[in-house]
Amino acid sequence: MNILIVEDEEDIRHLLSVNLSSQGYNVIEASNGIEALELFYKNDIDLIIIDVMMPIMDGFKTVSKIRKTSKVPIIFLTARDDETDKVLGFGLGADDYVVKPFSIAEVISRVQAHLRRYIEYGVNNSNKIITNGSISIDTENYIARKNNIDIDLNPKELKILSLFMENIGRVYTKKQIYENVWGDMYHGDDNTIMVHISHIREKIEEDPKKPKYIKTIRGIGYRMEKNYD
Template identity: 55%
Template sequence: MNILIAEDEKDIRNLIELHLSKEDFKVFEAEDGLEAISIFGSEHIDLAILDVMMPNLDGIGVIKHIREKSEIPVIFLTAKSEDHDKILGLGLGADDYMVKPFSPIELLARVNAQLRRYYKYSSGKTKSEITLGELKIDKDSCAVFKNSEPLELNAKEFKILELLMDNPGKVYTKKQLYELVWCDTYYGDDNTIMVHISHIRDKIETNPKAPKYLKTIRGIGYKMERM
Protein backbone atom coordinates (compact mmCIF):
# COMPACT_ATOMS: atom_id res chain seq x y z
CA MET A 1 0.00 0.00 0.00
CA ASN A 2 1.02 3.61 -0.59
CA ILE A 3 1.68 5.90 2.36
CA LEU A 4 2.09 9.68 2.11
CA ILE A 5 4.35 11.33 4.70
CA ALA A 6 4.10 15.13 4.87
CA GLU A 7 6.69 16.39 7.34
CA ASP A 8 9.13 19.29 7.01
CA GLU A 9 11.81 17.69 9.22
CA LYS A 10 13.88 15.39 7.00
CA ASP A 11 15.17 13.26 9.88
CA ILE A 12 11.62 12.45 10.98
CA ARG A 13 10.59 11.62 7.40
CA ASN A 14 13.57 9.31 7.03
CA LEU A 15 12.83 7.57 10.32
CA ILE A 16 9.20 6.93 9.39
CA GLU A 17 10.12 5.86 5.85
CA LEU A 18 12.68 3.38 7.20
CA HIS A 19 10.14 1.58 9.38
CA LEU A 20 7.33 1.64 6.80
CA SER A 21 9.58 0.34 4.01
CA LYS A 22 10.59 -2.62 6.17
CA GLU A 23 6.90 -3.59 6.17
CA ASP A 24 6.75 -3.32 2.35
CA PHE A 25 4.81 -0.06 2.24
CA LYS A 26 5.59 2.26 -0.66
CA VAL A 27 6.32 5.69 0.79
CA PHE A 28 5.83 9.10 -0.84
CA GLU A 29 7.52 11.98 0.97
CA ALA A 30 6.54 15.66 1.02
CA GLU A 31 8.33 18.42 2.90
CA ASP A 32 5.41 20.85 2.88
CA GLY A 33 1.64 20.90 2.45
CA LEU A 34 1.61 21.99 -1.19
CA GLU A 35 3.88 19.11 -2.19
CA ALA A 36 1.65 16.75 -0.20
CA ILE A 37 -1.43 17.88 -2.14
CA SER A 38 0.44 17.45 -5.43
CA ILE A 39 1.42 13.87 -4.55
CA PHE A 40 -2.10 13.07 -3.33
CA GLY A 41 -3.51 14.26 -6.65
CA SER A 42 -1.13 12.22 -8.79
CA GLU A 43 -0.73 8.97 -6.82
CA HIS A 44 -3.08 6.41 -5.31
CA ILE A 45 -2.58 7.03 -1.58
CA ASP A 46 -3.96 4.59 1.00
CA LEU A 47 -3.04 6.50 4.17
CA ALA A 48 -1.55 9.92 4.97
CA ILE A 49 0.70 10.91 7.87
CA LEU A 50 0.60 14.70 8.23
CA ASP A 51 2.62 17.06 10.36
CA VAL A 52 0.34 19.83 11.62
CA MET A 53 2.94 22.61 11.37
CA MET A 54 4.46 22.78 7.85
CA PRO A 55 5.60 25.59 5.56
CA ASN A 56 3.47 26.86 2.64
CA LEU A 57 0.39 24.90 3.75
CA ASP A 58 -0.09 23.26 7.14
CA GLY A 59 -1.58 19.86 7.92
CA ILE A 60 -4.99 21.39 8.61
CA GLY A 61 -5.10 22.72 5.06
CA VAL A 62 -3.94 19.40 3.64
CA ILE A 63 -6.59 17.33 5.43
CA LYS A 64 -9.30 19.74 4.31
CA HIS A 65 -8.20 19.11 0.72
CA ILE A 66 -8.02 15.33 1.23
CA ARG A 67 -11.47 15.18 2.82
CA GLU A 68 -13.01 16.89 -0.22
CA LYS A 69 -11.97 13.88 -2.29
CA SER A 70 -11.33 10.86 -0.06
CA GLU A 71 -11.97 9.16 3.27
CA ILE A 72 -8.56 7.49 3.53
CA PRO A 73 -7.09 7.25 7.05
CA VAL A 74 -5.12 10.32 8.17
CA ILE A 75 -2.77 10.38 11.15
CA PHE A 76 -1.61 13.75 12.49
CA LEU A 77 1.86 14.36 13.94
CA THR A 78 2.48 17.45 16.03
CA ALA A 79 4.84 18.89 18.60
CA LYS A 80 1.84 20.38 20.37
CA SER A 81 0.04 18.47 23.09
CA GLU A 82 -2.76 20.86 23.97
CA ASP A 83 -6.23 19.35 23.91
CA HIS A 84 -7.67 21.99 21.56
CA ASP A 85 -5.15 21.04 18.82
CA LYS A 86 -6.12 17.41 19.13
CA ILE A 87 -9.83 18.24 19.06
CA LEU A 88 -9.32 20.47 15.99
CA GLY A 89 -7.48 17.75 14.09
CA LEU A 90 -9.97 15.02 14.90
CA GLY A 91 -12.86 17.37 14.20
CA LEU A 92 -11.57 17.98 10.68
CA GLY A 93 -11.50 14.26 9.94
CA ALA A 94 -8.18 12.96 11.26
CA ASP A 95 -8.39 9.32 12.36
CA ASP A 96 -5.52 9.35 14.86
CA TYR A 97 -3.11 11.74 16.52
CA MET A 98 0.47 11.35 17.81
CA VAL A 99 2.53 13.90 19.72
CA LYS A 100 6.27 14.27 19.03
CA PRO A 101 8.53 12.70 20.10
CA PHE A 102 6.83 9.41 19.24
CA SER A 103 7.81 5.78 18.91
CA PRO A 104 8.08 4.74 15.24
CA ILE A 105 7.06 1.22 16.29
CA GLU A 106 3.85 2.60 17.80
CA LEU A 107 3.24 4.72 14.68
CA LEU A 108 3.62 1.62 12.50
CA ALA A 109 1.14 -0.24 14.69
CA ARG A 110 -1.35 2.62 14.34
CA VAL A 111 -0.86 2.72 10.56
CA ASN A 112 -1.66 -0.99 10.31
CA ALA A 113 -4.67 -0.63 12.62
CA GLN A 114 -6.10 2.27 10.62
CA LEU A 115 -5.64 0.44 7.31
CA ARG A 116 -7.32 -2.71 8.65
CA ARG A 117 -10.24 -0.70 9.99
CA TYR A 118 -10.64 1.36 6.81
CA TYR A 119 -10.52 -1.52 4.34
CA LYS A 120 -12.75 -3.71 6.49
CA TYR A 121 -15.28 -0.87 6.52
CA SER A 122 -14.85 -0.16 2.81
CA SER A 123 -15.33 -3.81 1.87
CA GLY A 124 -18.61 -3.83 3.76
CA LYS A 125 -20.02 -0.92 1.80
CA THR A 126 -22.02 -1.67 -1.32
CA LYS A 127 -22.04 0.84 -4.14
CA SER A 128 -24.39 -0.20 -6.90
CA GLU A 129 -23.26 2.64 -9.16
CA ILE A 130 -19.87 4.10 -10.08
CA THR A 131 -19.64 7.44 -11.86
CA LEU A 132 -16.51 8.84 -13.46
CA GLY A 133 -16.89 11.87 -15.68
CA GLU A 134 -19.36 10.97 -18.43
CA LEU A 135 -19.17 7.26 -17.58
CA LYS A 136 -21.45 5.33 -15.25
CA ILE A 137 -21.55 1.68 -14.27
CA ASP A 138 -24.62 0.05 -12.75
CA LYS A 139 -23.30 -3.02 -10.96
CA ASP A 140 -26.73 -4.48 -10.29
CA SER A 141 -27.62 -4.65 -13.97
CA CYS A 142 -24.02 -4.95 -15.26
CA ALA A 143 -24.70 -1.97 -17.52
CA VAL A 144 -22.34 0.78 -18.69
CA PHE A 145 -23.43 4.23 -19.84
CA LYS A 146 -21.73 7.25 -21.39
CA ASN A 147 -23.75 10.45 -21.20
CA SER A 148 -26.75 8.22 -20.30
CA GLU A 149 -26.31 6.24 -23.55
CA PRO A 150 -25.81 2.47 -23.01
CA LEU A 151 -22.52 0.88 -24.11
CA GLU A 152 -22.17 -2.77 -25.12
CA LEU A 153 -19.33 -4.50 -23.25
CA ASN A 154 -18.74 -8.23 -22.92
CA ALA A 155 -18.29 -9.84 -19.49
CA LYS A 156 -14.49 -9.52 -19.30
CA GLU A 157 -14.52 -5.94 -20.59
CA PHE A 158 -17.13 -5.06 -17.98
CA LYS A 159 -15.07 -6.61 -15.16
CA ILE A 160 -11.91 -4.78 -16.23
CA LEU A 161 -13.74 -1.46 -16.48
CA GLU A 162 -15.52 -2.00 -13.16
CA LEU A 163 -12.22 -2.75 -11.39
CA LEU A 164 -10.49 0.31 -12.85
CA MET A 165 -13.41 2.67 -12.24
CA ASP A 166 -13.74 1.43 -8.67
CA ASN A 167 -10.12 2.50 -8.07
CA PRO A 168 -9.46 5.67 -10.10
CA GLY A 169 -5.82 6.69 -10.13
CA LYS A 170 -4.59 3.24 -9.10
CA VAL A 171 -2.26 1.56 -11.59
CA TYR A 172 -2.85 -2.14 -12.29
CA THR A 173 -0.25 -4.29 -14.00
CA LYS A 174 -1.30 -6.69 -16.77
CA LYS A 175 -0.63 -9.55 -14.35
CA GLN A 176 -2.93 -8.05 -11.71
CA LEU A 177 -5.71 -7.41 -14.23
CA TYR A 178 -5.50 -10.93 -15.64
CA GLU A 179 -5.49 -12.68 -12.26
CA LEU A 180 -8.28 -10.49 -10.84
CA VAL A 181 -10.57 -10.67 -13.90
CA TRP A 182 -9.83 -14.14 -15.30
CA CYS A 183 -9.21 -15.65 -11.84
CA ASP A 184 -6.35 -17.66 -13.28
CA THR A 185 -2.56 -17.71 -13.19
CA TYR A 186 -0.90 -15.19 -15.49
CA TYR A 187 1.75 -16.63 -17.82
CA GLY A 188 2.71 -13.43 -19.60
CA ASP A 189 -0.10 -13.35 -22.17
CA ASP A 190 0.07 -9.58 -22.75
CA ASN A 191 -1.95 -9.79 -25.96
CA THR A 192 -5.14 -10.87 -24.18
CA ILE A 193 -5.10 -7.84 -21.90
CA MET A 194 -4.09 -5.44 -24.66
CA VAL A 195 -6.92 -6.57 -26.94
CA HIS A 196 -9.52 -6.13 -24.17
CA ILE A 197 -8.13 -2.70 -23.23
CA SER A 198 -8.27 -1.67 -26.89
CA HIS A 199 -11.90 -2.80 -27.18
CA ILE A 200 -12.86 -0.94 -24.00
CA ARG A 201 -11.24 2.25 -25.30
CA ASP A 202 -13.11 1.92 -28.59
CA LYS A 203 -16.35 1.93 -26.61
CA ILE A 204 -15.75 4.50 -23.86
CA GLU A 205 -13.37 7.02 -25.42
CA THR A 206 -14.27 9.80 -27.83
CA ASN A 207 -10.81 9.40 -29.35
CA PRO A 208 -9.34 5.97 -28.48
CA LYS A 209 -5.90 7.02 -29.77
CA ALA A 210 -5.82 9.89 -27.25
CA PRO A 211 -7.73 8.37 -24.33
CA LYS A 212 -9.25 10.64 -21.70
CA TYR A 213 -10.18 7.90 -19.24
CA LEU A 214 -8.23 4.65 -19.66
CA LYS A 215 -4.55 5.54 -19.58
CA THR A 216 -1.49 3.38 -20.30
CA ILE A 217 1.35 3.72 -17.80
CA ARG A 218 4.25 2.71 -20.01
CA GLY A 219 6.16 -0.29 -18.76
CA ILE A 220 3.76 -0.83 -15.85
CA GLY A 221 0.08 -1.20 -16.75
CA TYR A 222 -3.17 0.74 -16.87
CA LYS A 223 -5.29 3.06 -14.77
CA MET A 224 -8.51 5.08 -14.96
CA GLU A 225 -7.80 8.79 -14.74
CA ARG A 226 -9.38 10.65 -11.83
CA MET A 227 -11.97 13.15 -13.07
Protein backbone atom coordinates in the same frame (compact mmCIF):
# COMPACT_ATOMS: atom_id res chain seq x y z
CA MET B 1 -9.32 8.63 9.31
CA ASN B 2 -6.74 6.05 10.47
CA ILE B 3 -3.29 6.11 8.89
CA LEU B 4 -0.80 3.30 9.47
CA ILE B 5 2.85 4.40 9.26
CA VAL B 6 5.31 1.52 8.82
CA GLU B 7 8.89 2.76 9.17
CA ASP B 8 11.86 1.33 11.08
CA GLU B 9 13.58 4.73 11.46
CA GLU B 10 12.05 6.27 14.56
CA ASP B 11 12.87 9.88 13.62
CA ILE B 12 11.09 9.61 10.28
CA ARG B 13 8.16 7.77 11.82
CA HIS B 14 7.83 10.47 14.48
CA LEU B 15 8.07 13.26 11.90
CA LEU B 16 5.26 11.77 9.84
CA SER B 17 3.15 10.99 12.89
CA VAL B 18 3.36 14.50 14.34
CA ASN B 19 2.57 16.23 11.07
CA LEU B 20 -0.27 13.92 10.05
CA SER B 21 -1.76 14.12 13.54
CA SER B 22 -1.72 17.92 13.24
CA GLN B 23 -3.93 17.52 10.16
CA GLY B 24 -6.53 15.64 12.20
CA TYR B 25 -5.60 12.07 11.26
CA ASN B 26 -5.36 9.26 13.80
CA VAL B 27 -1.89 7.77 13.33
CA ILE B 28 -0.93 4.18 14.17
CA GLU B 29 2.78 3.30 14.08
CA ALA B 30 4.69 0.12 13.27
CA SER B 31 8.45 -0.46 12.96
CA ASN B 32 8.40 -3.56 10.72
CA GLY B 33 6.16 -5.60 8.44
CA ILE B 34 5.08 -8.20 10.98
CA GLU B 35 3.98 -5.55 13.45
CA ALA B 36 2.25 -3.68 10.61
CA LEU B 37 0.16 -6.72 9.64
CA GLU B 38 -0.93 -7.28 13.22
CA LEU B 39 -2.04 -3.64 13.55
CA PHE B 40 -3.66 -3.62 10.12
CA TYR B 41 -5.90 -6.57 10.91
CA LYS B 42 -6.80 -5.20 14.36
CA ASN B 43 -7.71 -1.68 13.19
CA ASP B 44 -9.86 -0.07 10.53
CA ILE B 45 -7.03 1.42 8.44
CA ASP B 46 -7.83 4.00 5.73
CA LEU B 47 -4.31 4.53 4.30
CA ILE B 48 -0.83 3.05 4.71
CA ILE B 49 2.56 4.77 4.39
CA ILE B 50 5.22 2.08 4.34
CA ASP B 51 9.01 1.92 3.96
CA VAL B 52 10.55 -0.68 1.64
CA MET B 53 13.74 -1.64 3.48
CA MET B 54 12.83 -2.88 6.97
CA PRO B 55 13.95 -5.69 9.28
CA ILE B 56 11.97 -8.94 9.78
CA MET B 57 9.63 -8.31 6.83
CA ASP B 58 10.21 -5.69 4.13
CA GLY B 59 7.62 -3.40 2.60
CA PHE B 60 7.16 -5.39 -0.59
CA LYS B 61 6.25 -8.60 1.24
CA THR B 62 3.99 -6.72 3.64
CA VAL B 63 2.07 -5.00 0.85
CA SER B 64 1.66 -8.25 -1.10
CA LYS B 65 -0.07 -9.77 1.94
CA ILE B 66 -2.28 -6.73 2.53
CA ARG B 67 -3.38 -6.63 -1.10
CA LYS B 68 -4.85 -10.13 -0.80
CA THR B 69 -7.68 -8.75 1.31
CA SER B 70 -7.73 -4.95 0.98
CA LYS B 71 -7.73 -2.11 -1.58
CA VAL B 72 -6.73 0.51 1.01
CA PRO B 73 -4.45 3.24 -0.50
CA ILE B 74 -0.74 2.45 0.00
CA ILE B 75 2.14 4.91 -0.36
CA PHE B 76 5.66 3.48 -0.48
CA LEU B 77 8.29 5.59 1.30
CA THR B 78 11.87 4.70 0.46
CA ALA B 79 15.41 5.87 -0.18
CA ARG B 80 15.66 3.61 -3.23
CA ASP B 81 15.04 5.80 -6.28
CA ASP B 82 15.24 2.89 -8.68
CA GLU B 83 12.86 2.40 -11.62
CA THR B 84 12.78 -1.37 -11.10
CA ASP B 85 11.74 -0.92 -7.48
CA LYS B 86 8.98 1.46 -8.53
CA VAL B 87 7.64 -0.97 -11.12
CA LEU B 88 7.71 -3.76 -8.52
CA GLY B 89 5.97 -1.55 -5.96
CA PHE B 90 3.21 -0.56 -8.38
CA GLY B 91 2.95 -4.15 -9.50
CA LEU B 92 2.26 -5.25 -5.94
CA GLY B 93 -0.56 -2.74 -5.67
CA ALA B 94 1.02 0.46 -4.35
CA ASP B 95 -0.83 3.67 -5.22
CA ASP B 96 2.12 6.03 -4.87
CA TYR B 97 5.88 6.14 -4.33
CA VAL B 98 7.70 8.86 -2.34
CA VAL B 99 11.51 8.96 -2.32
CA LYS B 100 13.55 10.10 0.69
CA PRO B 101 14.46 12.80 1.50
CA PHE B 102 10.93 14.06 1.09
CA SER B 103 8.92 17.21 1.69
CA ILE B 104 6.43 16.66 4.51
CA ALA B 105 4.02 19.04 2.74
CA GLU B 106 4.18 16.83 -0.36
CA VAL B 107 3.50 13.68 1.67
CA ILE B 108 0.49 15.30 3.35
CA SER B 109 -0.81 16.48 -0.03
CA ARG B 110 -0.54 12.98 -1.47
CA VAL B 111 -2.20 11.45 1.58
CA GLN B 112 -5.13 13.85 1.23
CA ALA B 113 -5.46 13.15 -2.51
CA HIS B 114 -5.47 9.36 -2.10
CA LEU B 115 -7.94 9.45 0.78
CA ARG B 116 -10.23 11.71 -1.22
CA ARG B 117 -10.20 9.27 -4.15
CA TYR B 118 -10.67 6.30 -1.84
CA ILE B 119 -13.70 7.84 -0.14
CA GLU B 120 -15.34 9.21 -3.29
CA TYR B 121 -14.62 6.46 -5.79
CA GLY B 122 -13.15 3.52 -3.92
CA VAL B 123 -14.43 0.39 -2.22
CA ASN B 124 -16.04 2.38 0.60
CA ASN B 125 -18.45 4.08 -1.79
CA SER B 126 -21.91 2.99 -0.68
CA ASN B 127 -23.54 4.02 -3.98
CA LYS B 128 -24.39 1.20 -6.35
CA ILE B 129 -23.76 3.53 -9.29
CA ILE B 130 -20.09 4.39 -9.91
CA THR B 131 -19.60 7.46 -12.09
CA ASN B 132 -16.62 9.03 -13.83
CA GLY B 133 -17.40 11.78 -16.30
CA SER B 134 -19.96 10.49 -18.81
CA ILE B 135 -19.27 6.84 -17.87
CA SER B 136 -21.24 5.01 -15.19
CA ILE B 137 -21.54 1.44 -13.94
CA ASP B 138 -24.50 -0.03 -12.10
CA THR B 139 -22.58 -2.47 -9.88
CA GLU B 140 -25.74 -4.24 -8.73
CA ASN B 141 -27.13 -4.97 -12.20
CA TYR B 142 -23.79 -5.10 -14.07
CA ILE B 143 -24.68 -2.44 -16.62
CA ALA B 144 -22.24 0.12 -18.03
CA ARG B 145 -23.46 3.33 -19.63
CA LYS B 146 -22.06 6.30 -21.49
CA ASN B 147 -24.18 9.45 -21.46
CA ASN B 148 -26.94 7.26 -19.96
CA ILE B 149 -26.87 4.92 -22.97
CA ASP B 150 -25.99 1.27 -22.36
CA ILE B 151 -22.54 0.16 -23.50
CA ASP B 152 -22.22 -3.32 -25.01
CA LEU B 153 -19.37 -4.84 -22.97
CA ASN B 154 -18.60 -8.54 -22.65
CA PRO B 155 -18.19 -9.88 -19.07
CA LYS B 156 -14.39 -9.52 -19.00
CA GLU B 157 -14.52 -5.99 -20.40
CA LEU B 158 -17.11 -5.04 -17.77
CA LYS B 159 -14.95 -6.48 -14.99
CA ILE B 160 -11.90 -4.57 -16.22
CA LEU B 161 -13.83 -1.32 -16.48
CA SER B 162 -15.32 -1.87 -13.01
CA LEU B 163 -11.84 -2.48 -11.58
CA PHE B 164 -10.66 0.86 -12.95
CA MET B 165 -13.84 2.75 -12.02
CA GLU B 166 -13.62 1.54 -8.42
CA ASN B 167 -9.97 2.62 -8.18
CA ILE B 168 -9.65 5.87 -10.13
CA GLY B 169 -6.07 7.12 -10.17
CA ARG B 170 -4.52 3.77 -9.26
CA VAL B 171 -2.01 2.16 -11.64
CA TYR B 172 -2.66 -1.48 -12.51
CA THR B 173 -0.09 -3.75 -14.13
CA LYS B 174 -1.19 -6.29 -16.75
CA LYS B 175 -0.52 -9.00 -14.18
CA GLN B 176 -2.83 -7.37 -11.64
CA ILE B 177 -5.58 -6.85 -14.21
CA TYR B 178 -5.39 -10.47 -15.35
CA GLU B 179 -5.39 -11.96 -11.86
CA ASN B 180 -8.23 -9.67 -10.69
CA VAL B 181 -10.45 -10.27 -13.71
CA TRP B 182 -9.62 -13.82 -14.83
CA GLY B 183 -8.94 -15.09 -11.30
CA ASP B 184 -5.97 -17.11 -12.49
CA MET B 185 -2.18 -16.94 -12.45
CA TYR B 186 -0.71 -14.55 -15.01
CA HIS B 187 1.70 -16.13 -17.49
CA GLY B 188 2.81 -13.05 -19.40
CA ASP B 189 -0.04 -12.97 -21.92
CA ASP B 190 0.17 -9.22 -22.58
CA ASN B 191 -1.82 -9.45 -25.81
CA THR B 192 -4.99 -10.60 -24.05
CA ILE B 193 -4.99 -7.54 -21.79
CA MET B 194 -4.09 -5.14 -24.60
CA VAL B 195 -6.92 -6.42 -26.82
CA HIS B 196 -9.49 -6.05 -24.03
CA ILE B 197 -8.28 -2.55 -23.15
CA SER B 198 -8.43 -1.61 -26.82
CA HIS B 199 -12.03 -2.84 -27.10
CA ILE B 200 -13.05 -0.93 -23.97
CA ARG B 201 -11.47 2.25 -25.30
CA GLU B 202 -13.37 1.89 -28.57
CA LYS B 203 -16.61 1.83 -26.60
CA ILE B 204 -16.01 4.56 -23.98
CA GLU B 205 -13.54 7.01 -25.52
CA GLU B 206 -14.38 9.81 -27.95
CA ASP B 207 -11.00 9.20 -29.59
CA PRO B 208 -9.57 5.74 -28.66
CA LYS B 209 -6.15 6.79 -29.97
CA LYS B 210 -6.09 9.70 -27.50
CA PRO B 211 -7.86 8.20 -24.48
CA LYS B 212 -9.08 10.46 -21.68
CA TYR B 213 -10.21 7.69 -19.36
CA ILE B 214 -7.89 4.67 -19.50
CA LYS B 215 -4.31 5.92 -19.82
CA THR B 216 -1.27 3.80 -20.62
CA ILE B 217 1.51 4.18 -18.05
CA ARG B 218 4.55 3.27 -20.06
CA GLY B 219 6.52 0.36 -18.66
CA ILE B 220 4.01 -0.24 -15.85
CA GLY B 221 0.40 -0.70 -16.97
CA TYR B 222 -2.81 1.32 -17.05
CA ARG B 223 -4.63 3.91 -14.95
CA MET B 224 -8.09 5.45 -15.11
CA GLU B 225 -8.10 9.24 -14.95
CA LYS B 226 -10.83 11.28 -13.27
CA ASN B 227 -12.97 13.07 -15.86
CA TYR B 228 -15.50 15.86 -15.48
CA ASP B 229 -17.13 15.90 -18.92
